[in-house]
Amino acid sequence: MQFDPFVIPFNIGLYFIITYVVVRCIIWFRDLSRPDKLRLQRGFFGKPFGESLKEIFLESLIHRKILKSNLRLGYMHMSLAFGWFLLIFFGTVEADVFGDHHLNAPYKAIFFRFFNPDHGRTGFESAYGFLMDLILAFILSGLLLAVTKRFYSRVVGMKKTTKLKITDRIALTSLWMIFPSRLLAESFTSGAYGNGSFMTGSLGAWFSTFLPVRELAYPFWWLYSLSLGTFFVLLPLTRYMHIPTELFLIFMRNSGIRTGDKPGTYSEVQTYSCSSCGICIDACQMSFAAGINTMQSAYLLKAIRKNDDVSHMAQNCLMCGRCDQKCPVGIELSPIRMIQRRMEDSENDFRTVYKGYFRSQQRPEPVKPVMPPSFGFIPEAEPKKVDVVYFAGCMSHLTPGIKNSMVKILNASGLSYSFIDEAGGICCGRPMMLAGLDREARELINLNSQLIWKTGARTLVTSCPICYKVFKESYYLDVEVLHHSQFIGNLIRENTVKFNFLRKRVVFHTPCELGRGSGVYDEPKEVLSHIAKLEKSKFEDQNSLCCGGSLGNLKIDSRDRIRIATQTAAELTKGDPDILATACPLCKKTLSAVTGTRVADIAEIAAEALVIPRQQRNIAKQIRIIKELADIS
Amino acid sequence: MNKHVIVIGAGVAGLEAAGQLSRAGIDVSLIEREKMTGGHLNDWFKLFPDRRDSREVKDYLEKFTNNDGIKLLAGIEIEKIINGRGGVKVTTSEGKELIADALIVATGFDLFRSSRKEEYGYEIYDNVYTSADLEKMFRKGKISLHNGKSPETIGIVHCVGSRDEKVGNLYCSKLCCVTAVKQAIEIREHLPESKVFCFYMDMRMGGAMYEELYREAQEKWGVNFIRGKVSEAGEDINNKVIIKVEDTLAGRPLKMELDMLVLMAGMEMSEGGRKIAGLAGLNAGENRFFAVTDQHYGSNRSSVKGIFFAGTCTAPMNITETISHSRAAATEVISYLNNK
C-alpha cells in the first residue's frame, strides 16, 4: 500500500506550512537592513551556526531555560517539542529502514503503522516499536499536563495562564487531538493485527475485546491526519507560529542582530517567536503584587500580532525588565515595548482570518509635523570649569538626604567638582523617552550635553539611575559616566576617602534602571559590604524587584503603586535588617513610604560612615593652590 | 423626693439630655414648641457621612425618652422663667407652672433663611432650592424642578449664611461642606446623567470620614468642585439659573447655566433660643449663640446658676457632637444637683 486518501489533509497542511514558513523567512530576510543582512549571512555560515544549532536543541527542543525556572512547565514544553521531534526523527528512520523504500514521502513516516500494519512483531522491529511507543507516551504525558494546565494552572506551577482567542482555541484543540488520535489509530490497528508494543499493543488488545477495532482504526487515521492538517494550516494564525519562527530568531540573535528603537524584521520575528508560555506574567509584579493581568509582555506581543490598539497596554508597564530576564526565548521585551510607545496610536483595524496569514506589519513611524522646540524657555548657563560634574537629578531634589550626602562625600574626595543642578536643573530626558517622546527627549539631552560639555569635566556622577541610564546610552559625551555608587566604589578602591565600618545589617535593593537597566549589580554591593554588614535577600541582582515608583509606567494608579511597593519592601525586610539600602532617590522615596524599616540610599550610608579627612582636605587645598599658581605661571 | 429637671427643646440635644437624666433617676419635663419631637432630624433624610436614615437616630433617641420618668409637653411655648432660691420656675403658654431643680436649654438652631441672600433669588427664581428642600425631595425619592422635570446640571452653593459678614454671620457652620458633598453624591445616585458642581470657598471637611466622602464624590461620582463664592444668580428665559462666580483657582470669572441651584443654608441661633435668652436672662456670645462660661471646660454652663446648655444652641455641631455635648450637659446637671 503506497497511498490512501486520508493522508491528503496532512499533506496539504504540511506542504502549506513549509511553503508559508519559507516564503515568510525570505520576506523577513529581504526586509532586514543591509548591516543586519550581512550579520545574518556571516552568522549563518560562520561560527555562530554551531551555537545556534546548540541553542535550538537546548532551548527549542529541550527547553532548558523553562526547565530551570519551572520543572513541570519545562517538562510539559519539552515533552511536546522534544518528544514530537523524536517521534518525527525516529519515525522517518523507521520508515526508511523498515518501509518498502528508502527516502519516503513524509506521510509514510507519520502514518507508518497504517501503511505497515504487520510491522513490529520480531526482535529489533519490536524493540523499535517499543521506542516509538515510549516517545508517544512521553508526549502524551506532557499533553496531559498541558490540558490540565488549561483548566488548572497550578498543576504546572504557574499562577497565570494566557488567555486564548478563537483561532488559538481551534488550533489548540487540533494540537491536543494529534497525539491521542495517533494513539487510538495505532492502538486500533495494533488491536486488529494483534501486534504493537507495550502501549499501543496492550491498549489495542484491550479495545479489541469489546470494540470492532478493525473498522474503527481507519476513521482514527483520518482524524489523526485531519488534526495534523488543521494544525498546520492554522499555525500562522496562532501562537504556535513561534515553533518555526523561533528557529529563525535564534539564528538572527546569534548573528548579533538587536532590536533597536524602530520596528523592523527583528522585532517582528521576536513578536512571532513568543510561545505565550506565560513566564513573563509570573515574573511581573504588576501581576503578582497589584493583580493587573492585562498588559504583560505575552499579551502585548499577542496584541501586536493581532494588530490591536496597544498604546495603553504598552504604557502600562513599570519597565523594570524582569520579564526580559526571564523570557525563555530571549525576546527583548522592553525594547519592543518601547517601540510601541514611540508609535502613534494605531487605529484598531480588525483583522479577518484571511488577513491573518499576512504579516501584521507595523506601520513605519508616521512623520510628525514639524513642531517648534518645546524647551526654548530654558536659559543658557555658564558653568565653571571642573574635573567632576555632579548631576543629582530631579528626583534627588525630593530626597535632600542623598544630595547632601553626595556633597559631603565629594567635598571629602578633594576633587574639583560642580554640583551642576544644585538650584534645580533640566530633566535628563529619560522620562520623556519612556513616554515615547524621543524628539523632546533629544532636545533635553542636547541642552544638558551642552551644559556638561561647557564644564570641561572628565567625569559625570549622578545620583539617579534613571539619569545614569540615559547619560550612558543616549548622550554622546566624552566623559566617564558614573552612578554615585560606582563613584564611591572608586573612592574606596583608590583609598582616596576612608570609611568606617558601620555595625548595621543592610539589605540592598537593586534599582531596576541601575541593575537590569544598566548592568550595574556588583559595585553598589561592594561599597555596602565595605561599610556595613550586607545581607542577602531572596531577590538579588537580575531577580531584584521593582519598588513600584517607576517612571516607566504612565498608566498605573497610585494605589497599585503602593501595593507593589508594599510587597517589595516586605520581601526585602523579611530578615529584619537595620537598613533597607538602595541606590535611587525614587526607590528610596517609594519604599520609605511603605515600610517601618529605615530606607537609605547608599550615598547616605556612605556619608554616615565617612571619615572626615581633616588633614587631607587641607593638603588637597594647598595642592590646588599650588596647581593654580603653576597654571598662572 | 426625686429631683426634677426641665429640658427645653426636644431635638437631638434635648432628647439625649432627657434620656440621660431619666436613666440617672431624675424626673424630667421635656418641653417642645413643635407638636413632634426630633427637631431637625424630621427634615433630613440621610445623614452624613455614613448615609444612614435620620429616623434610625431619632428612634434611638426616642427609645430612651419614652418612659414615665419623662413628661413630654409638646406644642407648648414658654412664657416665663424665674430663677429663684427654690429652683427654676417655668410658666408655659397653657398657664401651667413647673418648678424644677435645674434647667437645660436645648433650643438648637434655625437654618439660615436663604431668602436673606437676595442675590441668589431663593423664593424668587423658580429653580433655586435649599439643602432642606433637597432633603424633602430625597425623602420623596424624586428630584424635580419647578416644571416637574429632572435637572441635568445642578449647582450647590456652600456657605450660604455662613462666613458672611453681609448677613452678620462671621462663623463657619461646619456642616454645610459635608452636607453639600453628601447631597451631591445623592443627586448623582438619583440622576446618573446629571452633572453636579459645588461652589466652595474652602472645603472644610474636618470630621471623621468627611475627607473620604469628598474623595469619593470626586472619584466615584465625578462631582465637580469650583472654588469661588457665587456672587449672583439670575434667571433666563428658559427658567434656567445663570450664576456668576470667580473660579479663583483659574483666576477668572466664570458664568454657568444651571437647571437647579441648591443653597447650603448655614446654622443660626434659633428664634426660640433667643426668646429663652430673653426670658431667663442668658447672654448671647459673639455669634449670637448662647455664651458659655468657658470654651474649654464650661461649654455646658451658663452664667445663670442652675441653667445649662446642650447642643447646637451654643455653636454649630453635628449630631455626634450634639449627643456628646448633651451627655456632658446631663453629667453637669447631675453633679450640680448632687452638690446643691
Next chain:
Amino acid sequence: MDKFGYTISKGRQIDYDSNDRRIAEYIYEREPSFRLCIECGGCSATCTTGNFTRFSLRELNILIKRGENEKVRQNIRKCMLCGKCILVCPRGVNTRNVVVLARQAFQKSDDYAV
C-alpha cells in the same frame, strides 16, 4: 474698527457652557485620577519646568477642566515629564499621564492641531 478708535473688548469670563470640554472628557475617561485634584499646587511648586518658566500644572489642570484649552495647548509641551509632581501629589493624581493625554488629545483634535 478704525472708525471708532476702539473695539468691543473680549471678556475674561469663562463661559463654561459654550467652552469645549472635550479635552477634559478625553482625560477623565482615560485617567480617572484627574478628578481627584484639589488644586493644592504641590505639583507646580516642585515642578522642574516651573523652575524656569511660569508653567503651572495646577493651573493647566483647572483650565482643561473649564475648557479654556488655548493656554493649555500653548504650554503643555513645556513639561519634561520628570515625574516629581507624582511624588508630591497628596491625592495620587497620575499627573504625568494627564500631561501625556492632554498632549495626545490636542494632537488628535483637529481644532487644536499643533
Next chain:
Amino acid sequence: MKLEGKKAIWSEYQKEIEDDHYFYVRSCIRQNFFPGSEVAFLRIMRDVLKKDVYEHPCHTTCSGIGYHGDVVPVDTAMTVVARQFALMTEAGYSNYVPSCITSFGLYTEILDTWHHFPEVEERVRKQLRQATGREFKVPGNLAHASDIIYKFRKEIAEKAKYKLVNKETGEPLRVVDHIGCHYSKMFPSKGIGGAEYPYVLAGMIEEWGGETIDYPERRHCCGFGFRQYLVQANRGYSVACSKEKFDSMKPFKPDMIITNCPGCPMFLDRWQYVINEMEGTTYGQNGEGIPVFTYEEVAGLVLGFDPWDLGLQMHQTDVEPLLKKIGIDYDPSDKYRLDVRSEAVSNEILVNA
C-alpha cells in the same frame, strides 16, 4: 419667577419721601444727553402734580463724576456738596432731590460718612465757611427724582392718556428696567426695593400697564463705568458691558428699556448703534434697536406729552416703533423742527458763588 418673593423683598426696602417742596438739583450730563427729561420732570411736577419744586440757578456739579473718575478727592467733593446744601438751606428747603443717580449716590455716601464721622462733617463745614462763608443744614429728606415719580406713579396713572400696552395685541409691553449702579448698590436700604430687585422703576412700569423683565444680566452696569468710557483705551470695555446686557435680555424680546440714571440711557442707546456698526447686530425686533428712555420721558409719554417736546429726537436708537406700539399720536415731520417750545429760562439773577 415667583412674584411673591419679590414683593416680600420690596416690602422690606421702602423709604420715606416727602410729598411736596423739593429742592431740585440738575445733573451735569443729562442736560446734554437728554435735555428734555429734566424739563419734563419739572413740567410733570409743577403743571401736572402741582408741586413746589425749587431750582437754584447757582447750583453746580456735585463733582461726583470727577470723584468716580478718580480726579476729585473726597474732601473737595464733600465741600462742593456742602455748598449745594447751603444753597438749599438758604432757599428755605430741606427736601433735596437730585436728578442724577451718581449725585444721589454721592450725597448718600457723604451723609452716611458724616453720620458715622461727625468730625468730618465739622471739617467740611469749616472748609465751606473758609471758602464761601456759607453755612448749611443737612437735608431733612434725600430722594432721587425717580423716587419722587415713583411716589406719584398712581397719580400719574390716573391722569394718563396712554398705557404701556401694545395697542394691537392688548398685551402689556415688555420693559427692561435698568437702575443706575449708584442708586442702591452702595446703600441698599436707601433705594426703593433694595439693591438686588429694585422696585423704583418696576413700580412705575407696573402702575402704567407694562410688564418688567427679569433677565440674568439685570444687575450688570450699563457700561459707563466712568473711566471705562472716559479713557478711550478702555472704551471697548464699556461697549462690551452693554453688549453683555443686550445679549442677555434679547431672548426676552423687550419692547423698551427704562433707566433712571444719566449715563445708562446714553450708553444703552448709543452703544446699540456702535455695536450695529461694528458687528451688524441689532437687539430689537425686525432688525431694529430697543428704544431706551428715561423715566421722565416715559412718564411724559404716558401723560400724553408730545414726543418731540420730550426730546426723543435726540435718541440714537429710533423710538418710533415704540410710539406706534403704544399708539401715541405724533407728527413725524415735527421730529427735526428747529423752534424750541420749552419754557423760558427763569430770570433769577446769577448770584456770585
